[in-house]
Amino acid sequence: MNTSLSDSTSNSLFLRGPALGVKLTLLVSLSILLMMGENRGNPQLQTARQWLSWALTPITWAAASPAEVVGGVDHLRSRESLLNDNRELRERLLKQDARLLRLESLEAENIRIRELLASSSSLEDRVLIAEILATSQDPYRHQIVLNKGGRDGVYRGQALVDADGIMGQIVQVNPGSSVALLITDPDHGIPVEINRTGLQTIALGRGDGHGLSLPYLPGNADVKVGDLLVTSGLGGRFPAGYPVGTVHELKHAGGESFMEAIAYPKAKLSQGRQALLVWSERALPSSGTDDEPIAVPIDLPVKPESRSPATPAAAPAQVPAAASNPTSAPAATTTTTPSVPPSAAATPPAAPPAGKTTAPPALAPKPGTP
């Protein structure tokens, strides 16, 4: 036995020198190539990763089983606690039903008012319930794996919510599963507005597992501890109006012109096994169709005939409002000054602000050009 061991070591001593170095350089350069390729978004690497993750699902299941066994103890609870739970849930359902009734009437009212404003109404979002298969076990990557994938119509960038608020967004879609990045991940940023004041800013993940940071607040911004943050819908990725978190702490370093707020997410990111995937209507169409509502909120009811001949500015006005019909364009130019502020004040969510940002530049050059 001893001789055979020393034989093998001495044999490999001769083989070792060059073979080891060659192997090392080969594999290291292969790894670097893989990382570079993936950084460029190589589609073949994407499919390779999907296949590998499919092949490794038994390991994922096996790793999740201890947690399921611990959760399985849940089944062995007493009848009384189940009855209690049942009663509590019934009461909650009743309350929520009552609120829902009110919500329906409010929604109907909102749709009517939006129609009066002639802006697009997309209050109803399509949702899909997904089971959380696994959470990322790298403590520096806040990701979860869901059991819904490309086959169910999940797309990259889709918003993920739970009963209390926004959880995150989908970053990778496999055929039968998908990976979502949570809002507390340091790579994640989400456009939010402070519900009380409407102040818009961006919330970044802090990476410590349970915090969001709002670093871009002006020093005199009106923010208080306990303020609710909701999605602003800017950027079109997240549907507007979902709760994101509450402000927990304000940091204002003396002498600096910005202050930072720390918020805790509303969603229960590390609890529960279900999440809702939301199809936000605005995220689906490309930017081309997004432009349409831009032309509409600049409303056209006020006397289109009386002033249109007086303005040669009508012609350049058609350039920014390219998609809309030419008859509404002159009307838009004449009535812009009174109509823009109300539309800006009334509709903070996604598309109108997009219109807001493009409309003033479109209007600004007009007095100059003719």
Place this chain on the structure above:
Amino acid sequence: MITSLGYLASLVLALLLQIVELPEWLAIARPAWPLLVIGYWALYAPNAPAIASAWLLGICCDVLLNAPLGQHALGLVVVAFLIRRLSGIYTLFPLWQAALALIPVWTLYVFLMFWIDGLARHAADSTLRWMPIVSTTLVWPLCAGMLDSFRASRARSRNRMRLP
């Protein structure tokens, strides 16, 4: 045949332990199991294909942890190579001294992971990142001892079969 099965089983077990769900306060100090197992085989089993399996195991880690493809593979390959190269020195030490002597290698691995994360613009809390070095060092004697006893029992049973 049986030892190679045991070899594969140890690698799969390392993967499992790396992704099994732990409470948050424990997950931060999770020892790098693939690193431990690859380190052991590279050090004490000169015939095992440690470098190639380090790369494959690393790719599996990358897929399971959703890291950039190649990140853990690179780190594990470098570690396997270093330990192979220095195995002449390391095998001279008793187990606990080897545990101390291996700390620079674990540090290099964690630094590589940290550095690649930085290149990939994945900002992360940098103070707690070094915790796995401590836990890996603490777990090393246990892990190495268990794998040792596994191999010893295999060898004993083989000898017993050969002797008559």
